[in-house]
Amino acid sequence: MVAFTTRHIGAVGEDRTKLLEAVGYESLDALSAAAVPTTIALGAPLNLPPALDEAAAAAELAGFAAANRPRRAMIGLGYHGTVTPPVIRRNLLENPAWYTAYTPYQPEISQGRLEALLNFQTMITDLAGLPTAGASLLDEATAVAEAMALARRVTRKGSVFLVDAQVLPQTLAVVRTRALATGIDVVVVDGDLVEALQTHEAFAVVVQLPGADGGVRGTDELRAIAATAHDNNASVIAAADLLALTMLTAPGEWGADIAVGTTQRFGVPLFYGGPHAAYMAVREGLERQLPGRLVGLSKDADGTPALRLALQTREQHIRRDRATSNICTAQVLLAVAASMYAVYHGPRGLRAIAEGVHDKARRLAAALSATTELAGTSFFDTLTVTVPGRAAQVVADAAEAGVQLRLVDADRVGVSVGEDATEADLAAVAQAFGASAPGEQRLGDLAGHDRGVDYLTHPVFNSRHSETEMLRYLRTLADRDFALDRGMIPLGSCTMKLNPTTSMEAISLPGFANLHPFAPASDAQGYLAMIERLCSALAEITGYDRVSVQPNAGSQGEFAGLMAIRSYHLANGDDQRTVCLIPASAHGTNAASAVMAGMKVVVVKTADDGSVDLADLRAKVAANADTLAAIMVTYPSTHGVYEDTIGELCALVHDAGGQVYVDGANLNALLGLAQPGKFGSDVSHLNLHKTFAIPHGGGGPGVGPVAVRAHLAPYLPSHPLLDEAGPATSYGPVSAAPFGSAGVLPISYAFIAMLGADGLRESGQAAVLAANYVAKRLGEHYPILYTGAHDLVAHECIVDLRPLTKATGVTVDDVAKRLIDYGFHAPTMSFPVAGTLMIEPTESESKAELDRFCDAMIAIRAEADAVAAGQWPADDNPLHNAPHTQARVVADDWNHPYPRSLAAYPGGLRLGSVGTGATDKYWPASARIDGVYGDRNLVCSCPPVSSYAE
Template sequence: MAFTQGVSTLQDLGPFVSRHIGPDEQETAAMSEVVGVSGLDELIARAVPAALHADLPQLPGARTEQDAQATLALLAAQNNPCRAMIGLGYHGTITPPVIRRNVVENPGWYTAYTPYQPEISQGRLEALINFQTMVADLTGLPVAGSSLLDEGTAVAEAIMLARRISRKGEVVLIDADILPQTLAVVQTRLRAMGMTAVVADGDLVTALQTHEAFAVVVQAPGTSGRMPAVEELRTLAEKAHDNAATVIAAVDPLALTISAAPGDWGADIAVGSMQRFGVPLFYGGPHAGFIAVRQGLERNLPGRLVGLSVDADGTPAYRLALQTREQHIRREKATSNICTAQVLLAVVAAMYAVYHGPQGLTRIATSVHTGARRVAAALEAAGYTLAHRSFFDTLLVTAPGRAEVIRLAARESGIHLRVDGPDRVGISIGEDATEADLAAVCRAFGAELGEQEAGDLNGQERTSSFLTHPVFNTYHSETELMRYLRTLADRDFALDRGMIPLGSCTVKLNSAAEMEPISYPGFANLHPFAPAEDAEGYRTLLSSLEDWLAEITGYDRVSVQPNAGSQGELAGLLAIRAWHRSRGEEQRTVCLLPSSAHGTNAASAAMAGMKVVVIKSTEEGTIDLADLRAKVDKHRDTLAAIMVTYPSTAGVYEETITELCELVHEAGGQVYVDGANLNALAGIAKPGRFGGDVSHLNLHKTFCIPHGGGGPGVGPVAVRAHLAPFLPNHPLAAEAGPASGVGPISAAPWGSAGILPISWAYIAMLGGPGLRRATAHAVLAANYVAARLREAYPILFTGPGGLVAHECILDLRPLTKQYGVSVDDVAKRLIDYGFHAPTMSFPVSGTLMVEPTESESLAELDRFCAAMLSIRAEMDRIAAGEWPADDNPLCNAPHPISRLVAEEWTHPYSRATAVYPAGQHLGPIEGMGTDKYWPPVARIDNAYGDRNLICSCPPPEAFED
């Protein structure tokens, strides 16, 4: 099979292909020669087992960038956003242009990776600690995480946290006024874990007397808009605590600027969504969920937590705290399966608070509340009855037999309202609602807007202060905020600075042509529960994207609802469990996992109610088939599935994958192929055709959605036909999934729909041949790096002929033993050379996993290889005794500018060697220097930060010399 399809040049594949793929034809030939192959065809033929080769995906012909954008503009124009007053947890907001342009549309923010290397992530870490401080202040609880995926899953995560600290009973009491999508997400999760959600018939205090619950969830304000009184909430908290139950409050952050904080009335955990803090509606996502907890629960928090520590010079510095909670370490015992956060959206929300400050946020909230009170007075004057007279922004109005007529009248005026049965209409006022909008809402009811106000906050007026830190009281002009955002971005290393060669993470080009359409108003401003006739453009885009992904992977159906890879894993495993139940095999709960599996695999299996059984790996990094056969035989009657990453986490195409699938299928199990490494398969092999029953796909890896500094991500789930009836569905959108589905995985029907135009554009501009070519180049780049470095660094695992897949693992363990140089030393020294480090110590401790991707030019690949070879030469200088083992450029790396300008320099190597190693100061033009990335801090002491946990904005004095 000719993998380049007989096409002689990249340009023949379409104009975008040569923009996306780094090396040109001559460079490709030179790289192939180094690898020892005649070209891409021979490379793929030799590296990928012949049994896996598939026909070219049948996709539309490659579009130009202009054509793709024009088509997306037409699709966006087919959506009718109207003014969104539907509510249900999604609200009209205004993204300040200074934030949209300098964060959402700035590659310095959206192309950064997760801040696992904190020395080169200080900018976004500061932005995230601003987010945590904002959440903690608003909720009145001392510790907040750095974002969750959405409000529905945040409530579910809070319940699991409560379960971990309680172990009492199997019942969760739920407020009857909870958001419907949140209730459905919680029910999906609890069913899998063997727990029960009980919706209180009356008030929650009464329900506590009849149910032994380990947690209580209250929505304040509720779906109906009702604002419970503080005394009512305080009584609930006291009764729940008397019963040893945890109180979880799902809250509206804008309402909290003028209403009582959950921490003030006794809540243990507060969760919600920061969408209305400047984050577009995006047809449901991505949005930053949040969680805050009382003192003592911080070590049980799901997701990520940013904390303050110090670097090697004693300078305060940020880093991710308490990472031992995470999946890759604790696996099935982790606090959550979440691997992706919503960092980019959390940054937007935090900067919205920084820009407006506490006074500005209070003005916005007061304006929203006043608008709702004016509409309430007008409707009451016209004879309508309100379900509640205590509210923040939402009214539920009784209009016997007229609900649909009123909705249609409002739509004619450009406003979306919510219908709750034939007799009730919901109205939610957002920040973007104008005087004309309020008047139009009243006219739809046959009423006249006036200045009179009705309703109140039910005595919930806020008395405690919030956002008192200087960061929220300084940057209120556009000039100041622009400069603050630039300052933070300059502290970070993102893809706009250089290659990010992280194995298993696929940080490649996120082209401007792919990114721009997400800002089109038709995509950005549509409410997820808008009528289907007003979302035709989105429906067309979603349908074609799902079809393309099915064709590329060889599966029959795809759901894009999961809004992270971890959620796609959960959706796929729940589908497998549901399929077994449908066949009367409820007992099939064992999930086999290779020892090298991603940590999210184990955590997701546990969340799906499965028992994890580990399969050994051989010394070559492949799955031990003998151990697999033994485990399959042992668990034959209870085997549900195996989760296997392909190509393997070892970075090779395992020859035995088809045999593995046959073994599991013969025993009655299903095969889950983790899609983390799909960038080595797309266009060449199809998991759904070589034995997979289900896969999740990381659109933030293979399909070019940017990592955003740690999120957003999208993790669609793809299945064979027999599992299709068990895909996710949604209670508020029948079209989102089958009626027989497992329930919603995410709060929104189509998850993070707002960023799906990125992947649509990527596939549309590449086409089938271009997609195959991109994958072949990814494999070529990894083999080129392996070939150039193998004499200096042993390549831990290889396939037939010494080839790897799209990533290679450099084994530093012999060098650590010989020279005393750790994998951390090499990772930090790479910062001095102007690189983000590869993945450290995964899947094998003491190694670096390198994934160069297809987007990097030969010059950048050579620059990386030169840096790694130079570091190897530095090890030799340590071995020769030129530099002491405890005072050398590697163990002291990275070197911030503060060290360069210090009066004293006591090290046995020069300042130039420290900060401009191996001639890195030389630019492309003789006699001219080159730009250098300067890490803002030296190596950070993680243990110190965990012992002295500080997770909110420190006072400015902390940064004084």
């Protein structure tokens, strides 16, 4: 078969030769030898197995999946059996038009997924009974931790956080991890929460609904808890099951200030723990404190309603160590899937599913009550059954019959009924307990909750219940967006490369998709073997000793790595080491993560050439020698350069007793070329959704493994429900599931397996070649802001538009929006330097696509020069008016001083005839959007249909 490298790398053969000639080198090796400092260059090939072809890789993944035994998952604890409608699975989760899109920072070309996320937010606000919800968080456990942080920010009172003893065990563990470094005292209350609120000076309390044992608190009790909390100036957080909320009183109605939870059971497979979209909804007045992303309604230049990210967009890069959270993106693809599950089923369909689950649980409770003791009779879907001394045997007997139950302790078993549970499953469970199969008898209730179907009333949830209508809706929304299936997304630092189909196909295999994260290790042998091999490969590639894949986002990987550094210093008795040095050019999440880990941020200046200012670094190290904990540095630099001073930087920090954290965002430029763990770094997080080909999904999922040298390995994340997840000496977990978003790890495993050592090196070299080719071509028309040795860049380059803006009035926004007319997603705007574009073409793009992009940028320069020459007015020209929608171009009136053809088909862009390979015209869904208007008039759920007419 054809080698995978020729499928993954865009420019091979004669095209590669032409790129090399353009940048002045005879070979990839010659280019990388000139670009990469010899002091860090890898001296020997990576020790990895030989590359597999695509068929062999697919077979290996199928073997891993087959080694898992999903059985029927009835373990519960926040993960439930669900049924993914095939129309959603095939046309959304498995559709590159959805999964290869980027975070919707360019809203004009993201209206499809923004509408889906607005549907998500509306779904959450309706079911939670609170006015504002975000566009998803990472998982339920971290959502509770984020809610805790939010409550503390707004309450500004005390340090005690009260936790209902019925909170899910993984949630409690993650909350304790988050509280460790921030001075929060977590108090678990196994009793009367009202009394606890009167006893403790608490800033917040979290209540689980239903509880871990399945119990449902009555509405009167919940109202009493909320009233007492508010009387004592404390916030109330409800960790609520979303499907249960179709039948339970909405948290906002009984007094909750914040509601959080997971949307997994809305049609998203178990995936051995993730990726799944969490939710957060808040009362009025807290919307500007929400962590993560928030989609809001605004209007475009034509006055048409349009959507965009509101308020917190990229706030980490603006507020840095004062950000509300370190979360940069979240779980967009899974949030979209959950929202479409609600659209497809509608309010009455969701209610019917919930009633079916509840009825099965009641019938099973009646059957079991004849021979066993139940923990309570107020429940939704979960029973805790007492069987003195027999719990392990009951669980084993159920497993033999194909059902996984939860072993609570020696005397108790948990049983959780999901949407997918059949009558045969119920009968098998009953038999394992020694009871008869469920009949018509029912036991249990919902403790006075009696919610009507007063939610999801917007037409979007009441009009697309046939597969035909759902199929067309998904296609309509996808067509509004720009993703990698349409063209290059040249985002600096975001590495939007090929997401190989062979890697992607495997995640839908039942052995990968349907396994519960707390299934016994004996049922997860395929996953465990694959994860072990993946971690070993990542360690070899990076030069570190150990890797944990638990962090389910780059932000969580940062936090995990910094917590390892903190734990290391504490273990050595250096509890005074709390200062984290961060270069001014660093990713904003670095500073936010440092604060979360209990560190004080000290900024190091950037030198004129974009590198870390070593003189200022020496001064900052000397000033903080006794308190220095770490430095966080990105390599290659955020400016896209291989800094030759990285070794000296590491030595300076180590000599002062600190640790070196290398942010792995730019690891694509090091593949097979250099290893951070060998050139001085102690810890890195790795972005599998960048370097290792997991797709961005429109803003998530992401995976951010943390890799460490041996001395930090005792402080990798652990998990309370699986010893194999991490060391006993750990500070605790950072994610809800033992291996984070395990369901997408097969993608990176196959990517590495198909490239092998030589292919990884070639990929890194090809990425550097592509960036230097773009820099060479564009350098004749725009200044390239930073270069390294031999005037080379690494994997990305920064085009400085500030001189152009000064000379012509054309802004970075104008160029970004005009690129849409040319059929491109804009590069990264104004980061790390305001008024610039940071371009990363990646190794996957062909010479033809690189040239198409360069041609567009050169043509835009000519358009800007025409504005400067007075050919067009500064406020009425193709750049100022971009992007041009189809509605604008075909309107009866055209009063602009340039022709319609230039607006619609700039640079000679045309729809080619059959066989020419020309790119079809992409039409943006909206004209330029007014973000300020939307922030001043915040609307973050589906507005009434009448508002569109207005």
